[in-house]
Amino acid sequence: MGNPIAVSKDLSKAAYDHLWMHFTRMSSYENAPVPTIVRGEGTYIYDDKGKRYLDGLAGLFVVQAGHGRTELAETAFKQAQELAFFPIWSYAHPKAIELAERLAGHAPGDLNKVFFTT
Numbered sequence: 001m002g003n004p005i006a007v008s009k010d011l012s013k014a015a016y017d018h019l020w021m022h023f024t025r026m027s028s029y030e031n032a033p034v035p036t037i038v039r040g041e042g043t044y045i046y047d048d049k050g051k052r053y054l055d056g057l058a059g060l061f062v063v064q065a066g067h068g069r070t071e072l073a074e075t076a077f078k079q080a081q082e083l084a085f086f087p088i089w090s091y092a093h094p095k096a097i098e099l100a101e102r103l104a105g106h107a108p109g110d111l112n113k114v115f116f117t118t
Helices: 011-018 070-082 094-106
Strands: 037-041 044-047 052-054
Antiparallel strands (some): 037 044, 044 052
16 A cells, blocks of 8 residues: 655654644744654643743643643543534534533523533
8 A cells, every 4th residue: 555654753854844833934944943842741841852831822722721631631531432522503412511501500690501612
């Protein structure tokens, strides 16, 4: 079925050559390494040289609870085995119903409907 595609060991060069990063002037990296983040722990991320950074944007607003949270990964894994994702546009699913009910229980007065967004 053809030759396997080789993967470069020089991630910075491969990033410059093949990865079009969002909102990035790639010419900035013509003579400088592309910063490469390799892991996260709590509110910090680490580059391939071991330098630690505060992830102030929470991975662009998607890891507000922090990186490397084992309990969240285990919960996501368990849920993905059942139903990885389904939009609630015309259908409901049990987890959305359960969370909406819990949140509505905390709302004051007759505020008893929940609209999920990102």
